[in-house]
Amino acid sequence: MISFINATCSFRKNAGVKNLNFSIDDGEFVFLTGPSGAGKSTLLRLIYMDLFPEKGKVLIRDYDSGKIKDRQIPFLRRKVGMIFQDFQLLKDRNVYQNVAISLYASHYKIREIKSRVYDILNQVGLGHRVHHKPTELSGGEQQRVAIARALVKEPIVLLADEPTGNLDPRVSIELMNLLHKINKKGTAVIVATHNYSLIKRVPGARLIQMNDGEIASIT
């Protein structure tokens, strides 16, 4: 589903990735670990094509980083869900609107948007927080809104960049359980984290260790 073929990307001095060669299959759960600056976020950005490799290529299903056109990128991103450490929610919109916007952008019909949004919010345990603004929610709840927003469009893969970075240990574990649950339903999940204790929460997950922009090990 996702393949890195000799992918090298150095968008900034001393930051980036070098000669990445690996694949991720449908429905896999993958942890990316390594110290800060190891290239975890760069690798994720290459997947949602916010960055492009200057050498090699990245393939996501039919999308080839070397051939994709600017106008095709939104369509790729509709198949890739993303969550971030800082949640990136729209603070002036409520929970429902934050999740629904993902479907509005993909031109879904209003009725379908409504049913999908309520359904996904119930799945992440936020059915009762529909009309709250992000600022009225806890960090864990905000991250669950971000997850709902990413999942509502039924992506093939969910990318999580340090998703527990702003959360306390108890909420982090809850979040990891939620991601595990999502994965069990068939969505591939890639989590970039340097919190090793979380990795143990997902038995059978693949672990890609990165160091200085290169893959140190894959287990």
Added chain:
Amino acid sequence: MLRSKYSGAFSIIIIAISIIMVGFGYIIARDTLFMVENIRSQFDVDIFILTTAGSDDIAVFDKKLRRMNEIDRVIYISPEIAAEKFKKEFGEDILDILDYNPLPPSFTISLKPIYRNLMSVEAIANILQRDSVVDEVKYRKNFLIILEKYQRIILVCVLIVFAFLTLISIILTSNSIKMTIFARRDIILTMKLIGATNRFVKTPFVIEGTLEGGLGALLAGLIIYGIIYVQNTYLQSFFNYTLIVSYQYYIGLLLLGSFLGWIGSRQAIRRFL
């Protein structure tokens, strides 16, 4: 939302200031050029007829003048009318002074606006001078020379001022809209991440920019209307100047504001897409 409201209101005010500058720039340019043209319209050419010319000759010459495309208006001044004018101007009857009327018959002609320049006037005067009934063709040559010299300077100054005000207004409008959009760049980035197309992201901002431009122009129109009202009602006698603008002027301002808002928001959003 509050931040967005404030930045939106700020944009509208900046656009209003810009439109006021362009609006008054236009009025100043228009009225200055109108004033110059008004001075020029007072330019006449006097044609003095030989005293020996008979009334038939004068009638033929009168017809000739009226047929000329370059001439807008022809006034015949007979010796009797000339004597009356003399009496009005100098307070004495020329017949009492000289016992006879030495004033020749004459014509005063006004040229059409496009011929009110030194080159055309000289050419027309030369043609008229060659006619057998004409004694002398007189016009204020120096007046035309000075007027043409200063008209060019005035025209250039007015155009520079107007262009400068327009440029400033475009920069101000564009930057204020950029600031509004910059304040909400997180929305744009998030929208892009969730797979929104550029068009989907851009459309609301462009609509908002156009509306802000229109509202700014509306505010500017109200302020200009108020200033014109105060000038014409309370200050007209003081400045001896009446400001006149048509409703098309206000429609023009509205369209200009909306256009500036539209183009400004399109330019500003492009940076984030």
